[in-house]
Structures are given as structure tokens and as C-alpha cells.
Amino acid sequence: MRTNQDLQGAFALLEEQADAYGAPEITTHPAKPVRVRRERGHLRRNVLAVAVTAAVVGGGIYAATSMRSSGDEARPAGPPPVLGPTPSPVKLQFTFTVGPVAGVTVDYHGVYRKEQSADIMWDGDGGVYAGLDVYTPGGFDPKQAMTHGTKVTVGTHVGYWDPTHHDAGETVDGKDLFRPTLTWQYGRNSWATVQFEPTNVASPNLLDKAITLAETIRTGGASTLRLPFKIGYLPPDLVPELAYVSQSHPGSGRIGLSDGVRPDDSTLGGLSIEAMENITGSETTCSKRVSVQGTTACFRNLHKYADEPGSKVVGRELSFETPARMVTITIDRSHLAMYSDDDMVKVARSLIFAPSLADYNTWYDARTVLPH
Amino acid sequence: MRFETYVEQRRQSLFRFAVVLCGEPVLAEDIVTDVLGRAYEQWDRVGAADNVHAYVRRMIVNEYIGWWRRLKRTTPVAEPELAAAPDHADHHAERAAVVAELAKLPRKQRAVLVLRFYEGMSDDEVAQVLGCRPSTVRSNASRALANLRIGMTEMTTTPVEA
Numbered sequence: 416m417r418t419n420q421d422l423q424g425a426f427a428l429l430e431e432q433a434d435a436y437g438a439p440e441i442t443t444h445p446a447k448p449v450r451v452r453r454e455r456g457h458l459r460r461n462v463l464a465v466a467v468t469a470a471v472v473g474g475g476i477y478a479a480t481s482m483r484s485s486g487d488e489a490r491p492a493g494p495p496p497v498l499g500p501t502p503s504p505v506k507l508q509f510t511f512t513v514g515p516v517a518g519v520t521v522d523y524h525g526v527y528r529k530e531q532s533a534d535i536m537w538d539g540d541g542g543v544y545a546g547l548d549v550y551t552p553g554g555f556d557p558k559q560a561m562t563h564g565t566k567v568t569v570g571t572h573v574g575y576w577d578p579t580h581h582d583a584g585e586t587v588d589g590k591d592l593f594r595p596t597l598t599w600q601y602g603r604n605s606w607a608t609v610q611f612e613p614t615n616v617a618s619p620n621l622l623d624k625a626i627t628l629a630e631t632i633r634t635g636g637a638s639t640l641r642l643p644f645k646i647g648y649l650p651p652d653l654v655p656e657l658a659y660v661s662q663s664h665p666g667s668g669r670i671g672l673s674d675g676v677r678p679d680d681s682t683l684g685g686l687s688i689e690a691m692e693n694i695t696g697s698e699t700t701c702s703k704r705v706s707v708q709g710t711t712a713c714f715r716n717l718h719k720y721a722d723e724p725g726s727k728v729v730g731r732e733l734s735f736e737t738p739a740r741m742v743t744i745t746i747d748r749s750h751l752a753m754y755s756d757d758d759m760v761k762v763a764r765s766l767i768f769a770p771s772l773a774d775y776n777t778w779y780d781a782r783t784v785l786p787h
Numbered sequence: 788m789r790f791e792t793y794v795e796q797r798r799q800s801l802f803r804f805a806v807v808l809c810g811e812p813v814l815a816e817d818i819v820t821d822v823l824g825r826a827y828e829q830w831d832r833v834g835a836a837d838n839v840h841a842y843v844r845r846m847i848v849n850e851y852i853g854w855w856r857r858l859k860r861t862t863p864v865a866e867p868e869l870a871a872a873p874d875h876a877d878h879h880a881e882r883a884a885v886v887a888e889l890a891k892l893p894r895k896q897r898a899v900l901v902l903r904f905y906e907g908m909s910d911d912e913v914a915q916v917l918g919c920r921p922s923t924v925r926s927n928a929s930r931a932l933a934n935l936r937i938g939m940t941e942m943t944t945t946p947v948e949a
Contacts, residue, residue, distance in 0.1 A: 417885065417937045419904070425885035426807050426905045433806035438799045439816045441823055542930025544893065592891075614891045614934050665852075665918070 489702070491716065491728045493751025496676045502528075504654035507670075507781035509638045511549045514631045521547075525659025526640060529554035532659075535609070537624060544612045545625070549634060555606040560598035567597070567622070570630045574599030576622050580610070597625035601634060641778035642668040643690045643740075647765030647786055650674075650758050655785070656684035662775040665692035670784070676749050685750040688762065689743045692772045693736050703756070707735050707763045714756060717745070733759040740772050788839060790830045794823060797840055804844060808901050809851050810890045822846045845916050848902065852894050852917070888935050896931035899924055 505528050513521045513533060522534040530550045537543040548555075557575070564575030580596035592613040601607050609625040611618070640658060643666065653672040660668040668691075671684030701713025712735035716728045731751060734743045744759050765786070769778045801823075805815035826833045826843055836842040889897055895917065902913045903924070910921040910928075917924065 417881075417935060419937070421881060421885050422900070422904055422935065422937055424882040425889060426901075428879075428882045428886050429807045429810060430803050432812060433803045433815070434799075436806070436812035436816075438802035439820050441794050441798060441820070538926075542893075542896065542934055612891075612893070614888075614893075 490714070490731060490756060491751060493748055493753075496749065496753050499675045499677060501652050501675045502654060502656070502673050505656055505658075507642075507655050507658050507784075508640050510636065511632055511634045512636060512638060513547065513628065516628055516631055519628065522662055523638070523640070524661075525657065527657045527659075535628065543615050543618050543621075543624065545615075545628075546610050547607070547628070547632075548610070549601070549607045549632065550605065552603065552605045555608070557598055557600070557606050560596070560608075564596075564598060567599075567626065569597070569599040569601075569626055572599050572601055574626075574629070576625075578616070578621070595621050595625075597622065597629060599629055601632065605634075607632065640781040641775055642670060642781045642784050643769040643772050643778045644668070644688065644742075645767040645779055645784045646670075646688065646762065647767065648761050649786055650686070650754055650762075653686060658781055660775070660778075666772045666775065667691035668778065670781070674750075674753075676753055683745060683747065685747055686754060686762075687745045688766070689745075690766075690768065690772065691741045691743075693739055693741045701734075705733075705756075705760050707733075707760060708737075708766070710735050710737060712760070712763060714759075731756075731759075733763055735763065740768065742766065788834055790827050790834065793834070793839060793843075797843070800840075801843065801847065804901075804906075805847055805851070807905055808848065808898065810886065810897075818847055818850050822850050844906070848898055848916055852898055885935060892931055892934055896927045896934070899927040900931045903928055 505526060507526060509523055509526060509531055511531060513519075513535070518538045520536045520538065522536075524532045524534055526532075528551075530548045532549075533547045535545045535547050559580075560575040560577060563580070564577035567574045567576045575598045576596075577598070578595045579593045581591050581593050593616050594613055595611045595616060597609045599607060607629070609629060611621055611625075615621065641660065642658060643660075649672065652674040654674070655670060656673040657671040658669065660666075667689060669683075669687055669689035671687040673684040676685055701715055703714040704711050705714070706712070712733055715732050715734070717730040717732055718728060728748060728751075730745055730747045732743055732745045733756070734741065736742065742763070744763055746754050746759065771777045798819075802815060802819050805819045806812050809815050809818065822843065826846065833839060833842055889900070892900070898917065899913055902908045902916060903910070908916070910924045913924045914921045
């Protein structure tokens with residue numbers, strides 16, 4: 416068993432690493448604080464992340480403490496859209512239920528085209544966490560589970576237990592991360608998984624926990640997914656592609672919509688809308704400002720590498736905030752030629768917000784949030 | 788206090804705090820720079836706070852947790868790369884091992900540990916920063932300590948002046 420000294424020693428080691436790296440150089444130039452850009456590899460933060468972006472100032476290269484793109488960057492034209500059939504809408508409700516299981520907390524999370532998900536926590540057991548994914552028929556390839564897992568029984572269904580499941584590229588300090596995973600077939604060509612966090616690799620009785628949980632899962636019913644806003648206007652032909660929420664602090668909800676144009680980034684659809692509790696304060700640097708919902712909203716281009724404005728533009732974003740919430744409307748690169756800035760403003764102005772982002776019960780049934 | 792004066796006095800300690808919080812200097816650099824940028828833009832309000840440094844550190848914690856929560860379902864995010872630590876002594880190797888295990892903790896658990904045992908905050912103060920109940924702080928701390936295999940009975944709060 417370790418002691419307080421071990422924890423303090425770890426903190427001290429991190430302090431040493433901080434000192435060795437050196438604090439960022441901050442100066443105010445010309446109208447906002449900037450830091451001298453250091454040479455380093457790509458920091459692959461997602462294009463949606465709050466990020467530090469570079470701008471050439473006065474012949475020197477600096478990183479502006481703002482979001483994503485330099486302040487005067489123009490809206491790119493985007494590629495000509497390649498039209499195809501409008502996809503079928505994803506139903507904005509959960510079609511599975513879990514439990515109840517004593518000592519287990521279920522946080523229903525999201526619905527996607529191929530799966531629905533929930534976050535699972537076992538109480539009083541040293542912190543055991545897992546993600547539950549219930550896939551639609553044909554939405555999951557069980558080959559890896561069958562190859563690497565041990566055959567088990569989940570109720571009357573066949574399953575596979577892989578305590579050393581590893582997803583390519585998941586490493587810490589050069590070492591592979593393992594996510595113990597139970598995969599089982601709950602119906603014809605239909606699979607579900609319970610995947611534990613890497614911190615739980617050595618936790619006892621994981622398989623028993625997973626099977627007990629899995630045996631309580633019922634599919635085919637319906638339960639409500641809630642979103643913290645309603646949408647009064649959308650460009651035509653957009654249908655739901657996904658929606659997900661975080662019910663715990665900070666509360667947030669996002670809906671992604673697709674049309675007949677294949678999005679570059681299928682994780683969000685062609686146009687997405689997110690509202691999130693405002694816990695990080697104001698960010699006002701932007702390439703263009705408009706008035707939305709009584710406040711100033713900002714347009715920004717999104718870059719493939721958020722800290723490299725010269726990298727490929729992968730989308731465009733309109734964001735605004737109030738003391739209570741931050742709202743973001745995003746289109747991906749393949750829709751730059753489809754939806755204008757005016758379209759995005761029209762969507763933003765049409766939003767109606769739930770009374771409290773901190774209270775999931777005040778949010779709207781996701782099936783009622785679309786204008787059509 | 789002028790923004791420039793605050794940055795001059797606190798830049799290093801803010802960066803240290805951010806590295807301890809997120810475990811990775813490059814990410815910490817981005818977080819500190821982002822937060823200071825926003826603090827500068829709102830300096831009339833931030834600089835007038837009763838405890839400016841506590842306010843800015845709270846912004847850093849919220850940035851760290853909020854950023855990660857926003858991303859975790861949309862894109863696989865590379866775990867922080869830890870700087871190589873010499874392992875010529877058992878003591879150093881053990882510290883590096885704890886650092887590696889800190890990196891695997893859920894962000895909220897890690898933030899609780901850092902605020903509680905690095906910053907020396909009370910449960911109530913941590914709850915205020917994270918926007919949750921004190922009982923949630925205690926349960927997160929308990930889980931984090933169990934994950935790190937640290938005995939609660941031997942824990943004492945050691946405030947660190949940042």
C-alpha cells in the first residue's frame with residue numbers, strides 16, 4: 416500500500432517536469448496576450464477543442480490566446496457538394512434499458528446510427544467504470560471478440576470475454592492500454608459490449624460484474640432522450656444522425672444532422688448544434704461577429720490541427736455564450752458550399768433553450784426538438 | 788493588480804499547477820495560455836476578484852475538465868505522454884509509477900486529488916470549484932486513492948503554496 420508521501424512525490428515529479436519544460440512566455444501584443452510559439456510536434460487536439468492557434472505578428476510567429484483561427488481569416492469556399500440520397504433519420508430515443516442493479520449507476524449517453532450508449536459506474540468498489548454500447552443489427556463486427564475472447568454465457572446468449580482487449584493506438588507512456596471487454600449477441604446479428612476503463616484492469620470480478628449487468632439489459636422498448644434546446648429553423652433535408660448528452664456537471668447536449676452530402680467527419684454529421692453549461696468563461700476572438708439571441712456570436716474556421724492555422728480547414732463554427740451556457744453550431748468541410756453563414760445565423764437565432772442546463776429533467780424530449 | 792503584473796508573478800506557479808493537474812506539459816501550456824487569454828479579455832472582472840489567483844486556477848480546472856468532457860465522445864484523444872523519468876533509484880521509479888497511474892484516472896478523480904492533496908483545499912472548497920456536492924468529492928477522492936492503492940489512514944493534507 417502506498418502512502419501520502421508517494422502521492423506528494425508524484426506531484427513533485429510533475430513539478431520538476433514543469434520546471435524543465437518551462438512556463439509559456441506570455442506577453443501582451445498587440446491587443447491581447449500572446450505567447451512565443453515553441454517548436455514541437457503536432458498536438459492533436461480535436462478541431463472542436465478550445466485551442467491555441469498561431470498567427471504571424473510583426474514578423475515573428477506567435478500563438479494567439481484565442482480559438483482556432485486567426486482573427487481575419489476568410490470563410491473558405493469548400494469543395495462542391497457531392498449529392499446523394501438523404502439518409503434515414505436516426506430515432507432520437509433510447510431503445511434499451513439497463514437494470515436496476517444494486518450499486519450500479521447508469522448514465523444514458525447517446526444514440527448514433529449504429530449504436531446507443533450509456534456510462535456505467537459501480538459504487539463502493541474502488542471506482543469501476545465501463546461504457547455500454549448496444550449496436551443495431553449488423554452494426555458491430557464481433558470478429559475480434561471471437562478471436563481473442565473466451566466464450567461465456569450471458570443469460571441464454573453467447574458472449575466473449577477479453578480481459579486484455581486493446582484498441583490500436585491507445586497507449587500511455589509507450590505502453591498499450593487494455594480495456595477488459597464483454598461482447599455478447601443479444602439478438603440476430605445484434606451485439607452489445609461492456610467495456611471497462613483501463614484503470615480497472617486489475618479490479619476483481621469484472622466478468623461477473625459485466626455479466627450481471629448484461630443480463631438486465633432489455634432491448635426493443637423505448638425511453639426518452641432529452642436535449643437542452645429546441646430548433647426553430649433548419650435548412651431543408653437535414654435529418655438526425657446522432658445525439659448525445661452529459662447529464663452530470665457540466666451538463667451538455669449535442670445533436671448532429673445529416674443530409675445527402677457525405678460529411679468529412681461522420682462523428683458529428685454535416686451540421687451539429689451543441690449547448691453546454693458555461694464553466695470556462697468568455698472567448699471573444701473570432702473572424703466575424705454577428706448579433707444572436709441578445710449577445711455577440713463569433714464565426715471561426717476549424718482547422719485539422721487546431722494549433723496550426725495553416726493546416727486544412729475542416730469546418731466552420733458559430734458560437735455564442737451567455738452566463739449560463741455556451742452554444743456552438745458547426746458545419747463540416749463538405750458542407751461549406753451548402754450552408755452559408757446566414758444559414759448558420761438563422762439556425763442560431765431560432766434556438767429555444769431549456770430552463771436549466773444543470774437540470775436534465777427540464778430538457779426537451781429529443782423527438783420534439785426539430786422544426787419538421 | 789495589472790494583468791501583466793499578475794502574469795509575471797504567477798506564470799510559473801500556474802504552469803506548475805496545470806502540469807500537475809493534466810500531467811502533460813504541452814497540454815498544460817495550451818490550457819494556461821487559453822485561460823490567461825480569457826482572463827486578459829475579462830480582466831476588469833477577474834482582476835477585481837477577492838482572490839485573483841484562486842479564480843484563475845478555477846478557470847484552469849474548468850478548462851481541463853470541460854475540454855476533455857467535450858471531446859471524449861467525439862474523437863479518441865491521445866493520453867498524455869509522460870516525460871521519461873530516470874529509474875535509477877527505487878524512489879524515483881515509484882514516483883514515476885504513481886505519475887503514470889495518475890494519468891489513467893478519470894479527469895474528475897484526478898482533479899479532486901490535485902485540489903485536495905496538492906492545493907490543500909477542503910472538501911467543500913473542492914466541491915465549489917467542481918460544481919458538485921462535498922459527498923461527491925469524497926467519493927471521487929476515495930475511488931482515486933483506491934485506484935492508486937494509497938491508504939486513506941495515512942493521508943494527511945499537505946497544502947502547497949502555489
